[in-house]
Amino acid sequence: MAxxxxxxxxxxxxxxxxxxxxLAKYQHEPADTTIGITGIPERLIFPLQQHIGEPAEPVVNxxxxxxxxxxIAQATGPISAPVHASSSGTITAISDYPVPHASGLxxxxxxxxxxxxxxxxxxxxxxxxxxxxxxxIELGEHIHQAGIVGMGGAGFPTNIKLNAGxxxxxxxxxxxxxxxxxxxxxxxxxxxxxxxxxxxxxxIMMHALHxxxxxxxxxxxxxxxxxxxxxxxxxxxPQADSNNNPGTLExxxxxxxxxxxxxxxxxxxxxxKEIANKELPQNSGIICHNVATAxxxxxAIFCAEPLISRLITITGDIPHSQNREVLIGTPAGDLIEMGxxxxxxxxxxxxxxxxxxxxxxxxxxxxxKTTFCLIGQxxxxxxxxxxxxxxxxxIRCGACADVCPAQLLPQQLYWYARARDFKKIKDYSLSxxxxxxxxxxxxxxxxxxxxxxxxxxxxxxxxxxxxxxxDIARTRHEFHLSRLxxxxxxxxxxxxxxxxxxxxxxxxxxxxxxxxxxMDSPEQKKSPPHTAINTAQNNKNIxxx
Amino acid sequence: MILxxxxxxxxxxxxxxxxxxxxVVLALIPAIVAYVWFFGWGIxxxxxxxxxxxxxxxxxxxxxxxxxxxPALLDGSALVTAILIAFCIPPLAPxxxxxxxxxxxxxxxxxxxxxxxxxxxxxAMVGYAMLLISFPREMxxxxxxxxIEQLSLNLAExxxxxxxxxxxxxAVTMASPLDTVKTExxxxxxxxxxxxxxxxxxxAGKGWEWCNMAxxxxxxxxLYKKIIHWHIPVAVLASLVMFSALFYMIDxxxxxSPLIHIFSGATMICAFFIATDPVTASTTPKGRLIYGxxxxxxxxxxxxxxxxxxxxxxxxxxxxxxxxxxDHYTKPRVFGK
Ligand code: SF4
Ligand code: SF4
Numbered sequence: 001m002a003x004x005x006x007x008x009x010x011x012x013x014x015x016x017x018x019x020x021x022x023l024a025k026y027q028h029e030p031a032d033t034t035i036g037i038t039g040i041p042e043r044l045i046f047p048l049q050q051h052i053g054e055p056a057e058p059v060v061n062x063x064x065x066x067x068x069x070x071x072i073a074q075a076t077g078p079i080s081a082p083v084h085a086s087s088s089g090t091i092t093a094i095s096d097y098p099v100p101h102a103s104g105l106x107x108x109x110x111x112x113x114x115x116x117x118x119x120x121x122x123x124x125x126x127x128x129x130x131x132x133x134x135x136x137i138e139l140g141e142h143i144h145q146a147g148i149v150g151m152g153g154a155g156f157p158t159n160i161k162l163n164a165g166x167x168x169x170x171x172x173x174x175x176x177x178x179x180x181x182x183x184x185x186x187x188x189x190x191x192x193x194x195x196x197x198x199x200x201x202x203x204i205m206m207h208a209l210h211x212x213x214x215x216x217x218x219x220x221x222x223x224x225x226x227x228x229x230x231x232x233x234x235x236x237x238p239q240a241d242s243n244n245n246p247g248t249l250e251x252x253x254x255x256x257x258x259x260x261x262x263x264x265x266x267x268x269x270x271x272x273k274e275i276a277n278k279e280l281p282q283n284s285g286i287i288c289h290n291v292a293t294a295x296x297x298x299x300a301i302f303c304a305e306p307l308i309s310r311l312i313t314i315t316g317d318i319p320h321s322q323n324r325e326v327l328i329g330t331p332a333g334d335l336i337e338m339g340x341x342x343x344x345x346x347x348x349x350x351x352x353x354x355x356x357x358x359x360x361x362x363x364x365x366x367x368x369k370t371t372f373c374l375i376g377q378x379x380x381x382x383x384x385x386x387x388x389x390x391x392x393x394x395i396r397c398g399a400c401a402d403v404c405p406a407q408l409l410p411q412q413l414y415w416y417a418r419a420r421d422f423k424k425i426k427d428y429s430l431s432x433x434x435x436x437x438x439x440x441x442x443x444x445x446x447x448x449x450x451x452x453x454x455x456x457x458x459x460x461x462x463x464x465x466x467x468x469x470x471d472i473a474r475t476r477h478e479f480h481l482s483r484l485x486x487x488x489x490x491x492x493x494x495x496x497x498x499x500x501x502x503x504x505x506x507x508x509x510x511x512x513x514x515x516x517x518x519m520d521s522p523e524q525k526k527s528p529p530h531t532a533i534n535t536a537q538n539n540k541n542i543x544x545x
Numbered sequence: 546m547i548l549x550x551x552x553x554x555x556x557x558x559x560x561x562x563x564x565x566x567x568x569v570v571l572a573l574i575p576a577i578v579a580y581v582w583f584f585g586w587g588i589x590x591x592x593x594x595x596x597x598x599x600x601x602x603x604x605x606x607x608x609x610x611x612x613x614x615x616p617a618l619l620d621g622s623a624l625v626t627a628i629l630i631a632f633c634i635p636p637l638a639p640x641x642x643x644x645x646x647x648x649x650x651x652x653x654x655x656x657x658x659x660x661x662x663x664x665x666x667x668x669a670m671v672g673y674a675m676l677l678i679s680f681p682r683e684m685x686x687x688x689x690x691x692x693i694e695q696l697s698l699n700l701a702e703x704x705x706x707x708x709x710x711x712x713x714x715x716a717v718t719m720a721s722p723l724d725t726v727k728t729e730x731x732x733x734x735x736x737x738x739x740x741x742x743x744x745x746x747x748x749a750g751k752g753w754e755w756c757n758m759a760x761x762x763x764x765x766x767x768l769y770k771k772i773i774h775w776h777i778p779v780a781v782l783a784s785l786v787m788f789s790a791l792f793y794m795i796d797x798x799x800x801x802s803p804l805i806h807i808f809s810g811a812t813m814i815c816a817f818f819i820a821t822d823p824v825t826a827s828t829t830p831k832g833r834l835i836y837g838x839x840x841x842x843x844x845x846x847x848x849x850x851x852x853x854x855x856x857x858x859x860x861x862x863x864x865x866x867x868x869x870x871x872d873h874y875t876k877p878r879v880f881g882k
Pocket of ligand 1: 393414447
């Protein structure tokens with residue numbers, strides 16, 4: 001066993017997950033094995049929402065001069081992340097621009113025209129190794145201020161996933177170095193070129209989480225990344241001091257089966273724990289962060305650099321596909337051009353991988369914190385256009401079910417989605433579908449399955465909303481009815497009181513003797529209609545909830 | 546600049562229904578060779594008639610239904626149905642047998658239900674069952690393996706025999722081994738008292754055992770190519786073996802051995818090519834096991850106690866009915882639940 005503070009590597013027993021695909025290595029993975037540097041684009045666009053949660057709120061105005069690393073939008077609410085300028089220049093607009101979102105809607109962004117000086121803000125406070133003296137909360141706050149979010153694609157604010165350790169004892173930190181999509185190699189590149197940043201970043205995270213152990217998971221087809229990390233761990237070993245790094249650090253190679261890079265699949269492989277959809281791994285004592293997020297944490301703590309750039313695979317029909325360090329906010333079209341692609345010839349740009357990526361509306365759409373890949377297409381051949389293929393009926397071959405990582409029955413989901421049988425489709429757990437697209441990929445009938453699921457999910461969502469609305473309307477209506485009822489009763493009661501008063505007055509004039517209790521019943525007999533109404537109303541009163 | 550925005554995924558595997566169907570046809574080649582070897586050219590003639598009928602009726606029905614014709618013809622499913630029907634037809638049966646069987650399968654069993662993917666019953670088996678019920682004499686007149694050598698019909702002569710109305714002499718036709726066993730047992734014979742030639746060959750009837758092994762080979766190819774799942778064939782064969790072994794151990798004079806059961810009649814073509822028809826089979830892993838086991842058990846029951854010598858068609862059709870129920874109760878466990 002490892003002594004406290006010692007960094008060890010060991011290869012644990014692995015488990016497997018059902019489904020998935022061994023997607024052969026594609027020619028589109030960049031051959032260039034260096035990190036390309038991109039220049040400063042003329043224009044940077046910063047969507048206010050690059051993360052899960054509340055959008056950030058601008059703290060600059062049009063015309064303001066900003067410096068590199070300066071806060072331009074602050075976090076709002078408990079789950080949110082600030083945005084920083086990735087280069088120096090002038091704010092030219094705060095308005096709606098195309099953003100990378102499947103809905104294709106525009107969203108609020110800050111536009112910055114760069115001045116080319118790339119001048120940093122002045123007062124950068126480097127924390128460095130003193131982070132070990134910080135409490136997890138303080139550390140989380142620094143990470144939050146640096147605008148770091150999950151860079152593997154999810155975009156969940158990282159500080160929240162680091163403070164989860166406060167309520168849920170997190171035992172294992174997993175650093176995810178398995179690409180979750182084919183064609184993408186930016187994480188591989190990061191592990192090869194910047195292993196120290198990843199490892200120190202991981203140590204900072206372990207400190208924040210009080211995690212006992214940390215696993216760095218790498219796909220087994222990436223030996224270079226694996227050995228570079230191993231060497232780094234060995235060379236860092238003497239520096240690791242025993243008091244503050246009580247946990248162990250392991251590198252584990254995992255099989256290259258998509259989607260191993262998916263958080264839940266990776267956790268299943270490493271720990272054999274299955275985390276259900278919409279459940280949080282921290283409840284099982286596990287936290288998973290991407291390798292890129294680890295480097296961002298390192299840079300925030302050791303370089304006082306907020307999250308303003310990242311590594312992206314730029315590929316597709318471009319002469320020079322490469323992994324590049326890109327400023328957040330750079331328009332996608334600029335990057336395709338830098339790779340030698342012709343902007344005017346572009347037919348589509350996919351942001352993200354070929355399986356789950358979003359086709360961008362416009363070449364002006366910027367790279368955001370969660371972007372890990374851009375695929376530019378000028379020819380027809382790179383990406384399959386399913387609309388040109390023959391779509392045949394489902395032959396129930398089950399190929400889709402074999403590859404579904406959520407272990408659903410895509411063929412049945414499709415059947416019920418077509419039939420608009422939304423009750424049945426819920427029975428078949430449509431909500432657990434992660435839209436990974438594997439079923440679609442293997443379907444011999446070329447059925448665009450995922451599109452059916454999206455459609456069905458949207459329908460169910462709007463139906464549920466409608467139901468909520470009608471529920472509200474019904475409660476309102478019931479409330480209205482009961483109010484009418486109450487008013488009616490009150491009126492009747494007042495009326496009765498009046499009559500009673502009148503009646504009480506009359507006998508007093510006619511004969512005072514009637515005041516005695518014995519005479520009450522004949523008095524009531526005199527006014528049977530009121531009594532009847534009252535009783536009826538009383539009964540109703542009981543009925544109304 | 547406005548770009549195309551198709552939904553994800555943006556890549557697709559190189560698979561197609563046509564490729565699957567062609568692989569199935571490829572996997573049937575060993576069996577075709579075996580049939581030709583033991584029963585003469587008849588199967589090829591019937592395959593030709595059935596295939597032509599299938600493609601023509603399919604095109605015609607699609608035309609009536611105002612559906613695009615080319616993609617459906619190219620998917621190859623009609624061709625596979627035709628070939629499977631041809632395997633079930635005695636080699637020298639008259640031409641109109643395969644014609645009516647195939648036309649019935651395509652029009653009634655496939656397109657009346659909505660075409661490929663919507664048919665609850667296996668079209669080939671519907672066609673075969675119809676023939677078996679309507680033309681029992683023609684459908685049970687198998688050639689005894691070897692007589693073909695005596696007849697020594699070449700392809701052209703086979704062709705004319707099938708297309709002429711003259712009945713083939715009774716002397717050369719013979720019931721299949723399973724059929725004979727059934728008749729003899731019904732007459733109070735015991736298995737050891739059966740006529741010698743019934744179960745000649747190595748273990749399960751001359752010719753038939755080789756045909757079954759050819760199907761097994763083709764099935765292995767389909768498994769290797771991942772075109773079929775292992776569940777159904779394994780379940781069919783395992784349940785058939787278990788049941789026949791049980792009764793064989795109790796009384797081997799009146800019940801056939803498991804070996805004969807799995808290598809005789811249509812067992813292997815059923816296990817690998819008919820029961821595995823994805824459209825009409827159960828589509829969940831557990832469901833496939835139940836479905837296959839059901840077929841195996843029904844085959845045994847009908848062969849042993851039913852009115853027909855072989856039982857594949859009825860076993861498959863009966864289990865087809867159960868598929869929606871099986872699927873409903875065998876949903877796999879969702880990840881993390
Ligand atoms: S892969 Fe396509 S054809 Fe096969 S069962 Fe799934 S949806 Fe149907
Ligand atoms: S898209 Fe949904 S149904 Fe299809 S494989 Fe992925 S999780 Fe399964």
